[in-house]
Amino acid sequence: MAHLQQTLARTPAGDAPKPQTGGLSPQRERLVKQLILERLDQSLEVTELARACALSRSHFSRAFKCSTGLSPQDWIRAQRIARAKLLIQHTDLSLTQISLECGFCDQAHFCHIFTRSEGINPFAWRCRVVKGL
Template identity: 35%
Template sequence: MGNVAENGEFIRIVGGRVLSNTVVRTPVIRIESFRRDVSKRVQWHFKQPELALFLYKRGARKLRGKMDGRPFDQQLAGNLAVYPAGLEIDGEFTVTSARSEYTVVFFDQAFISERLPCFSAAPRLGFDNPAITFGLEELCSEPHHDDVYAMMAEGWAIQTLAFLQRMSGAKAPSANRGGLTQCSLKRISEFVEENLGRSIGLTEMASLVGLSTRHFIRAFSESTGDTPHQYVIGRRVERAKRLLVSKQYSLTEIGLAVGFSHSQHFTTKFKKHTGVCPSHFRAATRE
């Protein structure tokens, strides 16, 4: 067996041989990614005290067994699955590859209770959601040792919980809302515009309005519809678009001038926001 761990509330018994395993922790989520050598059928016994979201990247196609003692047999039509905290699954995966790859995210219960006090999630196997998948893959590819990563992780977690809440058919409670004042939003906006050419820390932004980083992320998202990280990237892209109209600067110079760490980072984020790469955008403005 690849992993064997059991202590009542925590059960993880997984077939196959682990080839690699990475773990990333933030204040609100823990991300574990695995690659395994597996046979055609993989035994899996799982129970966690946290809400778990799985992204099956390769191998898994069908899961059958018992879920809290009730039998089930389901094809995985999509690459995502959600297992509520405390749910016990004792089953068997059917796989189509000798190598299995997957990522699992565990959500901090205190964070869920604070953000969505009435949150509830039913087991859901084999569904697709491009926004959840893309955001998680981006988190897995980013450096994860700074405040910016924590900001990205919390923003993704908030959006994912909202998606899951909506899929469950329950309405999010409205009593726990509270955004930033117009004065605070203006202060943040001016600060960002003045500092686009350098790294902008989450703690810097939060301190401008006298909030903790966690409360700032929540309040900012409720006021603008974007996480602070998304907002900053959007402003960098808008500044870059203005500079691209001119022939005065190279693409590399523009990327660095608006705060991207290197040219590839600039190209990736610019294309994500506009649908075209910087060079094509510049060419189009000259036609």
């Protein structure tokens, strides 16, 4: 006990972990993530997500990033890429069909975002995954 008190006495007060504040409530975070995932194939506006949480756009964006570590747009993009990877791996859909299923405006945009995210284009990724099976 005395050792613990000595250790705490030597620890600067500023080093204590601070509770995270400013994020979305667990209910709002769950709600908005569910909304995003249900409508991943559609165009999603941050304003619409903020409205679903009854928050202003700027407050929602800050709170979402505080809760998830990513901006709403980055989180949506990551979910679209994750879904695309599942579709590439487990279906025979064309890359054009996959891009539309995942909410990208066209195949070129999908290929650009996928390559930027994964370091390889989706066609090459599909070849690598299929070869690995």
